[in-house]
Amino acid sequence: xxLRWLAGYGPAFVLGVTLLAFWExxxxxxxxxxxxxxxxxAIIQALIxxxxxxxxxxxxxxxxxxxxxxxxxxxxxxxxxTLEISRWSRRAVYPLLVISQTIPIIALAPLLLIxxxxxxxxxxxxxxxYCFFPxxxxxxxxLADAEPELINLLKSMHASRWQILWLVRLPGAMPSFxxxxxxxxxxxxxxxxxxxYVGAYQGLGIYMxxxxxxxxxxxxxxxxxxxxxxxxxxxxxxxxxxxIALPWYHGTVIERKLS
Amino acid sequence: xxxxKLLVQGVSKVFRDGRKPLDTLAAIDLFVxxxxxxxVIGPSGCGKSTLFNIVxxxxxxTSGIVAIDGDAQGERAGKSGYMPxxxxxxxxxxxxxxxxxxxxxxxxxxxxxxxxxxxxxxxxGLADFAHHYPATLSGGMRQRVxxxxxxxFNSSFLLLDEPFGALDALTRLSxxxxxxxxWQTFHSSVLFITHDVREAILLSDRIYVxxxxxxxxxxxxxxxxxxxxxxxxLALEQAVRLEQELTTLLxxxxxx
Numbered sequence: 001x002x003l004r005w006l007a008g009y010g011p012a013f014v015l016g017v018t019l020l021a022f023w024e025x026x027x028x029x030x031x032x033x034x035x036x037x038x039x040x041x042a043i044i045q046a047l048i049x050x051x052x053x054x055x056x057x058x059x060x061x062x063x064x065x066x067x068x069x070x071x072x073x074x075x076x077x078x079x080x081x082t083l084e085i086s087r088w089s090r091r092a093v094y095p096l097l098v099i100s101q102t103i104p105i106i107a108l109a110p111l112l113l114i115x116x117x118x119x120x121x122x123x124x125x126x127x128x129x130y131c132f133f134p135x136x137x138x139x140x141x142x143l144a145d146a147e148p149e150l151i152n153l154l155k156s157m158h159a160s161r162w163q164i165l166w167l168v169r170l171p172g173a174m175p176s177f178x179x180x181x182x183x184x185x186x187x188x189x190x191x192x193x194x195x196x197y198v199g200a201y202q203g204l205g206i207y208m209x210x211x212x213x214x215x216x217x218x219x220x221x222x223x224x225x226x227x228x229x230x231x232x233x234x235x236x237x238x239x240x241x242x243x244i245a246l247p248w249y250h251g252t253v254i255e256r257k258l259s
Numbered sequence: 260x261x262x263x264k265l266l267v268q269g270v271s272k273v274f275r276d277g278r279k280p281l282d283t284l285a286a287i288d289l290f291v292x293x294x295x296x297x298x299v300i301g302p303s304g305c306g307k308s309t310l311f312n313i314v315x316x317x318x319x320x321t322s323g324i325v326a327i328d329g330d331a332q333g334e335r336a337g338k339s340g341y342m343p344x345x346x347x348x349x350x351x352x353x354x355x356x357x358x359x360x361x362x363x364x365x366x367x368x369x370x371x372x373x374x375x376x377x378x379x380x381x382x383x384g385l386a387d388f389a390h391h392y393p394a395t396l397s398g399g400m401r402q403r404v405x406x407x408x409x410x411x412f413n414s415s416f417l418l419l420d421e422p423f424g425a426l427d428a429l430t431r432l433s434x435x436x437x438x439x440x441x442w443q444t445f446h447s448s449v450l451f452i453t454h455d456v457r458e459a460i461l462l463s464d465r466i467y468v469x470x471x472x473x474x475x476x477x478x479x480x481x482x483x484x485x486x487x488x489x490x491x492x493l494a495l496e497q498a499v500r501l502e503q504e505l506t507t508l509l510x511x512x513x514x515x
Contacts, residue, residue: 150347156315157364157412158337167363171351248351248392 038218047222053207054219058226060202064120064192065234068127069184075128076135076180083136084143084169085161094140101133105191109198123195123203130191131184138180142173175249178242185234189227262329264416264448265291265314270323271473272309282473283309286323289467289476291416291448298451298459300505301469302513307452308344310474311420314450315341327416340413344421346405348393354404355380355389361412379407383441399430403437414445420452432490435461439488456505460498461488468505471512478508 027039112122196205211219272284283306291297312318316335362372423431468478
């Protein structure tokens with residue numbers, strides 16, 4: 001079963017390796033200076049050599065991302081529930097929510113630096129701003145999607161609004177919530193790097209900038225690689241949590257022991 | 260004298276959706292005595308489900324009286340076990356947990372609810388499926404689970420809205436027998452909706468035939484076949500005559 005799962009990624013793997021091989025050969029053939037475009041093997045080598053420094057920056061970025069996502073989850077859920085509970089708030093807040101996403105974060109990041117300083121706070125804020133929207137929207141849609149007949153059934157049982165929310169709407173919205181969270185996980189690391197780019201003591205963003213300034217292009221690529229891996233790991237982690245948290249959604253049968 | 264389990268008097272319903280008011284129910288009268296199995300039958304789209312929503316307390320009538328246990332004033336929600344056409348099981352709850360839904364709404368302690376649910380599953384032959392998710396069950400099984408959920412919430416008065424409509428003939432027959440067993444065990448009063456004449460005759464003590472929209476009661480028939488019912492009784496002369504009579508009536512109504 002595991003093998004078949006791996007085999008599903010076969011074509012992507014083959015294509016990826018082919019592209020990397022072309023890249024490697026192109027650089028090695030001297031078509032382009034390795035100062036400008038380092039070869040994949042050189043990038044890996046640089047990553048290993050500088051891992052002691054890069055790992056510290058990675059931990060910082062990871063911390064910002066996880067904190068930012070946590071903030072986004074809390075506020076995303078609260079907002080989604082608020083939208084669900086009051087039709088009035090839905091009409092009032094939803095458009096503002098969409099407008100908030102039109103703010104170019106790249107312009108906002110330097111302002112945050114001026115307002116809140118160079119510490120952790122502004123980075124967490126940027127990440128939260130990035131991740132908040134997909135979580136809130138997916139969750140709000142999930143909450144609103146509950147079947148009207150099911151709501152009627154609960155009403156016939158004389159269930160309160162909160163009971164309907166707790167027993168039907170929230171559990172039913174969990175798959176949507178996780179979809180939003182998966183999207184947020186891929187945005188999150190990028191958000192943190194944006195935040196760091198404009199000024200930070202530590203983090204992959206500032207590390208990239210310093211590397212560019214000292215013409216160490218190979219290290220920029222090494223940091224990009226780490227960023228990609230980090231995003232994938234977060235994505236995978238969210239998928240794993242979803243599998244564990246929503247066993248019913250993947251059609252598994254649990255044989256709970258009778259007590 | 261004990262009041263009727265359900266008394267519906269002059270209940271009408273007009274939906275004001277958009278500009279044109281939609282007359283759905285026109286002055287319905289019916290009753291269900293304690294322990295009776297009463298069926299409402301009518302052409303499709305005649306407003307049977309609207310009547311059910313009103314009795315279940317999900318909707319309010321435009322005019323008329325609905326009294327459960329002689330109480331016409333109080334809140335109706337929670338006083339009946341309401342089962343809609345779709346099983347509407349919660350996919351994230353196991354069979355046992357689905358059956359407990361009504362008890363959760365009533366805030367019964369978990370342990371007690373679990374015990375009651377398990378007893379019921381055992382009595383009606385579903386104990387092996389207690390910890391399965393609904394997605395793994397067949398259509399007939401889901402319907403059984405939905406029925407047990409209804410019974411566990413309120414066994415004294417059941418509102419069943421075409422519960423077997425989507426099932427194949429054999430599954431349907433075995434579920435009909437299963438329902439009669441359940442009804443006799445709990446001495447429930449039942450108000451049942453169907454558009455299947457044979458099903459109505461097989462199950463009911465009394466049948467109300469509704470007209471096309473706006474629905475009113477066209478005919479009331481007492482079914483005096485002996486109990487316990489068996490499907491063979493549908494071949495009895497009186498049953499066949501009744502079936503033909505009702506089918507003709509419904510056909511005429513569907514066409515008009």
